[in-house]
Amino acid sequence: MRHDIVRIAAVVSGLICAAGGLALGDLPIGRWVGEPYTLAVPTHITGAGQAHSGSLVLTLEHNRHCTITVSVANAGDEVLTFAGDTLATSYKLTGAGLVNGDADWVASSTFLTRNYDLRTVGPSDQITIWVQAAASSSRANNAGTYSASVILTASW
Amino acid sequence: MRRTWMVLTAVAVGLMLGQTASAGSAPASVSITATVDSFAEWANASPAIVAGDWTGNVNAVDQTRTASKALSLYSNFSITLTPTSTGTGILTYGTETLSTSYKITGEVTVPDAAYKPAGTGAGEFFAGANTYTVTHVAGDGAYGINLLVQAVSPNNRAPDAGNYTCNVTLTASW
Numbered sequence: 001m002r003h004d005i006v007r008i009a010a011v012v013s014g015l016i017c018a019a020g021g022l023a024l025g026d027l028p029i030g031r032w033v034g035e036p037y038t039l040a041v042p043t044h045i046t047g048a049g050q051a052h053s054g055s056l057v058l059t060l061e062h063n064r065h066c067t068i069t070v071s072v073a074n075a076g077d078e079v080l081t082f083a084g085d086t087l088a089t090s091y092k093l094t095g096a097g098l099v100n101g102d103a104d105w106v107a108s109s110t111f112l113t114r115n116y117d118l119r120t121v122g123p124s125d126q127i128t129i130w131v132q133a134a135a136s137s138s139r140a141n142n143a144g145t146y147s148a149s150v151i152l153t154a155s156w
Numbered sequence: 157m158r159r160t161w162m163v164l165t166a167v168a169v170g171l172m173l174g175q176t177a178s179a180g181s182a183p184a185s186v187s188i189t190a191t192v193d194s195f196a197e198w199a200n201a202s203p204a205i206v207a208g209d210w211t212g213n214v215n216a217v218d219q220t221r222t223a224s225k226a227l228s229l230y231s232n233f234s235i236t237l238t239p240t241s242t243g244t245g246i247l248t249y250g251t252e253t254l255s256t257s258y259k260i261t262g263e264v265t266v267p268d269a270a271y272k273p274a275g276t277g278a279g280e281f282f283a284g285a286n287t288y289t290v291t292h293v294a295g296d297g298a299y300g301i302n303l304l305v306q307a308v309s310p311n312n313r314a315p316d317a318g319n320y321t322c323n324v325t326l327t328a329s330w
Contacts, residue, residue, distance in 0.1 A: 028178060028179070028180060029180075030181070030182045031182050032182055035183075035184035035185065036186070037184060037185070037186045038187045038188075038189070039186055039187070039188045040188075040189045040190075041188070041190040041191070044193045045190070045192040046193045046195050047195055047230075048197060048199075052190070054190075056186070058184065062182075073185075080188065080189075080190050082192070083294060083295075084294075084295055085294075087190060129186055131188050135192060136297070138199075138230075138298060139230055139296065139298035140195060140196070140197075140230040140232035140297035140298070141192045141232060141297060142192065142232055142295060142297070143193060143194040143195075143232045143233060144192060145189050145190070145191050146191070146192065147188065147189050148188040148189075149185060149187045149188060150185075150186050150188070151183050151184065151185050151186070152183070152184045152186065153182065153183040153184075154181060154182045154183075154184075155181040156179060156180060156181070
């Protein structure tokens with residue numbers, strides 16, 4: 001009986017170790033390094049009709065093919081807004097691993113419908129998010145700091 | 157004993173399968189900012205009042221003709237408009253002149269009710285004290301300003317025939 005207990009214990013340990021080894025080597029993982037992110041368009045708008053852009057490189061660690069979707073916490077969050085005034089807001093998502101990265105600016109409303117395929121298995125990929133802020137060409141937008149936010153979700 | 161082995165094996169296999177088949181997701185929030193500075197600019201920085209803008213050519217003595225130019229000012233703060241001229245602001249052809257006066261109307265705080273003579277004296281259009289205020293309303297940012305010009309021919313003779321010219325600069329300052 002005592003021998004049986006020792007044998008069972010040894011086998012259980014072996015199985016747990018095997019499972020653990022498999023888990024470490026093969027467990028699907030994905031995480032954005034350094035999130036949450038902040039992106040400030042570096043050039044200020046100083047005249048009607050001006051458009052300026054900025055970008056930020058995001059690092060995604062993962063070991064499976066991923067799909068990246070775009071969402072917002074609250075309706076309209078994707079549009080740069082200040083005190084009831086808005087700037088025309090466009091986005092791009094690019095990256096070497098993206099099968100369908102954007103070549104051109106995508107309107108903010110369309111950006112929320114995009115699904116991006118990441119066909120690499122990591123261990124890390126760099127994804128660049130670009131944003132363009134365009135002032136009205138027929139009036140002066142309110143002076144101030146406009147803000148927006150989007151959520152990028154990598155799923156596997 | 158045999159049963160114990162089977163249970164342990166099933167648990168381990170289940171654990172492995174569960175781990176390799178699991179799906180998941182990772183969200184990342186991106187906060188974005190862009191800044192609009194205070195600015196003011198004219199939609200058309202070099203407008204012109206041409207012959208066709210006048211109510212007609214001068215073709216008689218003591219005749220009054222007028223013209224108006226609608227201007228759009230884009231501004232996101234309150235500004236002061238000051239009229240100046242690189243010359244006299246008087247319609248001139250050679251050595252001949254027409255009596256010239258101006259009005260500013262539109263979205264200024266106190267639009268002119270009457271024409272003011274071109275000149276820099278008290279009460280005249282180019283006097284230093286003759287300024288106009290445009291008060292910004294948040295969310296507006298576009299203001300219509302009208303520059304009106306009046307030309308009057310002499311009442312005792314016919315002025316020389318030709319195109320009379322002058323210039324006015326409206327400067328928005330803050």
